[in-house]
Amino acid sequence: MANPTRTRDRILDAGEGLFFQEGIATTGVDRVAASAGVSIVTLYKHFGSKDNLLREILARRLAEWTVHWDAAIAAADTPQGRLLAIFDAVESFRAAAGATQWCCFLATASERPAPEPGSADSVFDLIRQDTDIVTQRLSAFAREAACPDPDAGAATLLLLYNGVLSSLLRGAPAQPVARARAAAGQLIAAW
Numbered sequence: 514m515a516n517p518t519r520t521r522d523r524i525l526d527a528g529e530g531l532f533f534q535e536g537i538a539t540t541g542v543d544r545v546a547a548s549a550g551v552s553i554v555t556l557y558k559h560f561g562s563k564d565n566l567l568r569e570i571l572a573r574r575l576a577e578w579t580v581h582w583d584a585a586i587a588a589a590d591t592p593q594g595r596l597l598a599i600f601d602a603v604e605s606f607r608a609a610a611g612a613t614q615w616c617c618f619l620a621t622a623s624e625r626p627a628p629e630p631g632s633a634d635s636v637f638d639l640i641r642q643d644t645d646i647v648t649q650r651l652s653a654f655a656r657e658a659a660c661p662d663p664d665a666g667a668a669t670l671l672l673l674y675n676g677v678l679s680s681l682l683r684g685a686p687a688q689p690v691a692r693a694r695a696a697a698g699q700l701i702a703a704w
Contacts, residue, residue, distance in 0.1 A: 517559075520549075520551060520555065520559065521559050523549040523550065523551065524545065524546070524549045524551060524555075524556055524559055524560070524566070525566075525569060525570055525573060526549070527545050527546075527548035527549035528540075528545045528549075528566050528567070528570050529570045529573075529574070529617070530548070531544055531545055531548060532545075532567065532570065532617075532620075533617050533620050536624065537567060537620070537621060537624045537625070538624055541563075542556055542557075542563050542566070545566070564635070564636055565635075567621065567636050568635050568636050568639060570617065571617060571618065571621065571636065571639040571640070571643075572639060574617050574618075575618075575639060575642065575643055575646075577606070577609075577610070578602070578606055578643075579646070581602040581605045581606040581609065582598065582599060582602040582606075582650075584602070584605070585598035585599070585601040585602040585605065586598045586602075586650075588601070589601075592654060592657035592658035592659075593658050593698075593701050593702075595654045595657065595658075596651065596654045596655065596658055596670060596697065596701055597694055597697055597698060597701070599647070599650075599651070599670070599674055600674075600677070600690050600691075600693060600694035600697065601694075603674075603677055603678075603690050604690050607681075616678040616681075616682075618639075618640050618643045618644075619675070619678055619679065619682075621636060621640060622637075622640050625637070644671075647671060647674065648667055648668075648671060651666075651667035651670050651671060652664055652666075652667040654667075655667050655670070655704075658701060658704060659704060660701075660704045661704060666700070666701075666704065669700060670697055670700070673693040673696055673697050674693070676689070676693060677689045677690050677693045
């Protein structure tokens with residue numbers, strides 16, 4: 514008898530690989546099911562819809578990212594180091610995650626139209642959750658680091674972080690994580 518957890522993980526792995534290498538809109542559930550070695554009925558039994566599958570992929574990815582960021586934060590011994598830990602986490606996460614085209618959250622946001630105000634969209638809820646976590650943590654660490662305007666400091670660091678993720682897709686500039694970390698260090702030192 515097939516292990517439902519392994520089947521679910523195979524479907525998530527196949528969906529993540531196809532959605533973020535070839536595109537969400539262009540990848541049908543039939544392709545995901547075939548890549549996972551399951552029937553379409555099995556895919557729908559586990560997830561119910563393509564949107565639910567995408568939401569679960571993003572939720573898993575957010576949990577994995579958070580583990581890496583938490584470890585980088587724990588390794589930092591100063592408020593400034595905790596701010597820079599986001600860049601350390603990008604490096605460790607990418608090393609552990611293997612080859613991916615780019616950030617799954619940015620890819621999803623770029624492919625899907627934003628929901629109308631007041632309408633429910635569980636996929637965009639996860640995109641917002643990811644953004645909120647990053648922003649709230651950076652704001653708290655900026656306060657710890659005596660930033661004169663923690664929210665503005667966090668917004669600037671978020672911009673650098675997003676630039677890293679986009680630069681990884683573009684392939685330029687070279688070493689975007691190191692460059693953004695250095696720029697963030699200069700910004701923090703100026704506080």
